[in-house]
Amino acid sequence: MKSIIHLKYNEIKTRLNSGEFTSEEICQAYIKRIEENDSKVLAFLSFEKEFILNQAKESDKRRKSNSKLSEFDGIPIGIKDNICIQGIKTTCASKILENFISPYNATAIEKLYAKGFVLFPRLNMDEFAMGSSTENSAYQITKNPFDTSRIPGGSSGGSAAAVAASFLPISLGSDTGGSIRQPASLCGIYGLKPTYGRVSRYGLVAYASSLDQIGPISNDLQGCSDVLSVLAGKDLRDSTSSKEEVCKPEIKKISLKDLKIGIMKDEGATWDVEVKARFDETILFLKSQGAVIKELDFELLSSSIPIYYIIATAECSSNLSRFDGIKFGLRESHPKSKLEDLYIDSRSKGFGKEVKRRILLGTFSLSSGYYDAYYSKAQKARILIQKKYNEYFKEVDFILQPTSPTTAFKVGEKTQDPIQMYKADILTTSVNLAGLPALSIPAGLDKNSLPIGLQITGPNFSEEKIFSFANAFIDFEKLSIQLPEGIS
């Protein structure tokens, strides 16, 4: 029999509900795995063992007295360190929030508690979710469980590495420009960026508010679907959350026949050869099952990196102004210092290099002399991207691409060149600019045994259909990935 830690999310759920395992047994198995292996992966910023076990024991009591909260009661879930849990530190992997203990729960957290999930805080990330490799954390660099000399992707690198290392069956991440999908892809698992507005952002520390979404990262498709159904829905505390009907967790069976799949015309030159090869094989497979493949002109989307980085940095420069040593965060002050020095010293000491770079960039593009040339132009281009996607979805049901142009790169390989790092997001950022849902699914390993991932993008609020589509070709053998047993 497989040990608990090697079970998929759905098997954990089934065995918990059949009474084969208690929540405490499941959590203890994961805790042991984490204690034995996290020194190599560094997925957790802190590990709140007592907090976890108390929740598990409470869940078992509820099941015993026939008052379980849901079929999810007792399932462990990891939490990225930018989602507020009352009474627990939330640092966003930044020094400026080193001692911040959240006084309230994010809506996503309230919803997980209401269904009985057992929360495993606090997973590492790039500082304030700015990055593609988790190397921008002020505390530690998380490693890819498939090869610990490589990065797990970012910014939700801790959330993805924890699932890939079998520390947990599922976790929450946040995605502003790819931060759920790209690490899920580089770690060989599933990651969903929901439609903008599908999940409340209340209690998610803001990076770029018009792009941010919380979503699940899981070792199976059902995990993503279940957790989305729990998180989704209107929240009066987030005016951008949508009234759209909450999606159902059941994944409907569909046939691939006659589905219309869009792919990028003339693309692939910048993708790893093996990423391109796997993508092509998948397309051939889909065709063999009767799907219709249509080539789409993606020229406009090739500008999504500069558009994204202007909008995201402009919003971040505004969102991060609250961390000034007075309202929030670390305070650096000398008895004689003026107020302005207090701001300068606190922010200089509290923020890391990449966060400072982005605040400067954003402040620049919002400044009066440059607003029209950069920010306002980027907003117009964003609308064109949204329109372009609307046109695509008149022609096709889904768009299929690799999630990342490369597999996981080496720690340190791109840290000296921010532009190279930004380019890691070439296939993910346009989806956030348009507000669309997209899912990254595992797509086998390359010859270095590193995971490849594919991204399925659909129209707004089409998550249920995306899951059904992904499920329809999940058995294509070239896509399957075995998570690593041992970590070295």
Ligand code: GLN
């Ligand atoms: N890598 C992108 C960035 O650094 C996306 C990050 C994210 O989605 N949070 O902005």
